[in-house]
Amino acid sequence: MAETSIGTPDQLRDPNYTPALHKAIPLGIQHVLAMFVSNVTPAIIVAGAAGFGFGSNSPDFPELLYLIQMSMLFAGLATLLQTITLGPVGAALPIVQGTSFAFLPIMIPLVAGKGVEALAALFGGVLIGGIFHACLGMFIGKIRFALPPLVTGLVVTMIGLALVKVGIQYAAGGVPAIGTPEYGSLLNWSAALVVVIVTLGLKFFARGMLSVSAVLVGLAVGYVYALMVGMVTFEAIGTSWSRAAGFALPVPFKYGFEFSLAAVIGFCLMAFVSAVETVGDVSGITKGGAGREATDKEIAGATYADGVGTAVAGIFGGLPNTSFSQNVGLIAMTGVMSRHVVTIGALFLILCGLVPKVGAIIRTVPIEVLGGGVIVMFGMVVAAGISMLSDxxxxxxxxxxxxxxxxxxxxxxxxxxxxxxxxxxxxxxxxxxxxxxxxxxxxxxxxxxxxxxxxxxxxxxxxxxxxxxxxxxxx
Known part of the structure; x- marks a missing residue:
């Protein structure tokens, strides 16, 4: 049987196979690069909707860093639940978990303009919704009949349509700038367009890791452009870096706990959508990576991990987690089914989540540059929904x-x-x-x-x- 540089075909289809470490580490980092921007963006959007100050001298700056930090930390921990498993929790498959865009249309109205005070009700909803989500694992197979492509395609399309406005607002200068002369300026739009153009160029004309990480590289190029035109300064970067701690642990119930009926109902209803999305991702992984259908045990375990990961994240100030579809495509492209490769990526995410300085650097990215990235990502959400509707x-x-x-x-x-x-x-x-x-x-x-x-x-x-x-x- 022919052997590739990574392993034999049988080994590559085996979730329990571990490639040589010098090959497994780059493959694991590649999974992180594919989802990194999408993972931290919801935290930034929620903070912006709540009215957090985005400047490094803002009193809300530490809270914003904390939300970014928790997004990375609990994406990594939830991914470990999927790859290593804990009893019935986890699918023992290379499933990458991350902060879900699907819940943003629920979260934004809950926190709109209310500041840090709104987070107690938000995370109360995340915790209870996560517990409910985990319970869906017991009968997820029995409710799939109620969610055919007509329903799921409509829901995914609506998620994208609800978010495209956010992308345009960010590209024009962000919600706080609305009504000011700077809002929608050529300078703001130029930074966003640089990201869009670079992202599209790499996605369609590059190969391998450059193509997979097109959005991340596009943001990096946009960041450099912003430095060149004075939208961000080295002084601001230095201030952000100095204000962030070198190491910090998550704090349970940092923002308190508040029961909000709107939050609980919203998160529980969206759990159905997220659970069905995970079923699709698990099926995509087993078909694309191993050429087989997913087992009932794998689907139930993945759903349990979704819910448990979300509930635990809610305790510490993290947003809802779900399986990331872009990493499903990455497995099909590389042909590497090893769950231990994804475990390496999860450990890298956890490390980033424990170092707030990583979040501080992310936060120095101008909102206009981030806008270019989310225009692409949210547009792809709409496109994914339309693709589902084609069935x-x-x-x-x-x-x-x-x-x-x-x-x-x-x-x-x-x-x-x-x-x-x-x-x-x-x-x-x-x-x-x-x-x-x-x-x-x-x-x-x-x-x-x-x-x-x-x-x-x-x-x-x-x-x-x-x-x-x-x-x-x-x-």
């Missing part, structure tokens, strides 16, 4: 479900004042856009008769009838 048979029934869910969900998100008279808890959930769209789609998919699927769609689609999964009608 839907667009008959009249499914078109009606999609139309009503999208119209109400996106409409409430764009015009939150339409439900201003609702109680605060319900108003927050409704104006997220994501939850009403998901609930409507799930309920309609369960109650509408499938006989509609056999009827003509012309009267509702202007002739664009469904002629198969993801297809357009023929002339």
């Amino acid at each position: 839907v048979d667009w008959n009249r029934r499914n078109m009606v479900i999609f139309a009503i869910s999208l119209s109400i969900g996106l409409g409430l998100q764009l015009e939150p004042g339409a439900v201003q008279h609702l109680p605060d808890t319900i108003r927050i959930l409704m104006t997220s856009g994501l939850l009403p769209a998901a609930l409507i789609a799930i309920v309609l998919n369960l109650i509408l008769p499938h006989e509609l699927a056999e009827e003509s769609t012309e009267e509702v689609s202007g002739g664009m009838a469904g002629h198969g999964a993801g297809s357009l009608p023929h002339d």
Whole structure:
């Protein structure tokens, strides 16, 4: 049997195989590079929505660093749960965990403009939602019928649509700059566009690690550009570095604990979506890396790890964790199925999370540069949702479900004042856009008769009838 520079084909398909250390370490670091920016970005977005000061002299600066630090630390610890396992918790597969974008449409309204005081309710929701998420592992296989591609594709698309506004705001100068003469300036947009152009160039014209880490390299180039044009100074970098500790441990219930019904309901409902996403990622890993279907034990273990990792993160000030899809593609590309390679990456993340100076350097990245990166990432979330929707048979029934869910969900998100008279808890959930769209789609998919699927769609689609999964009608 032919042997590659890493191992034989049988070894590469074995999750328990460990390549030589001098090869396993770069492979593990590559997994971290593929997810690093996506992992810390939600913490920065939540801090920005809460109104944290982003300057190194801001009184909120240590809190921002802490959120970034926890994102790295608990992504690493949750990944270890997946690769090493703890009893039934973990899939014993090369699954990389990270902070989930999916929960941002829930988290942003919860903390909007409320500062550090809002974090007690936020992390209370993360903790309870994580426990609920872990419980889903006991019957995840039995609820998948309620979440077909029509529902999951709509939800993922709505997540992206809810976030694209954030990317544009960041590229223009950030939420605090709205209304100022500097907001939307050519200088701000130039920094964001440098990141977008470099990212696209590397993604499509480079190979190997450069292509996989295109967003990270794009941000690095954008950072250098920002230094050159004076958007960030070495003095600011030095101040951030000096204000950050060399080593720090997480603090349990650092922001207190508060029970918020809106937070708990929101996080528990989103746990369903995250759990189904994890099922898809586990299946993608086993198919792409080992050429087989995932077992029920692997799917349940991965879901347990999602929930336990999220609950523990909530105790210490970390955001919800989920499996990262970009690393699934990386496994398919490299052909290395070893879970111990991912364990090495997890240890690197934990090390970064225990050293706040790493977060201090991340925080010196101008918001405009970060905006270029998130424009690409959030756009890819929308594209992923549309890709999932291409598997839907667009008959009249499914078109009606999609139309009503999208119209109400996106409409409430764009015009939150339409439900201003609702109680605060319900108003927050409704104006997220994501939850009403998901609930409507799930309920309609369960109650509408499938006989509609056999009827003509012309009267509702202007002739664009469904002629198969993801297809357009023929002339």
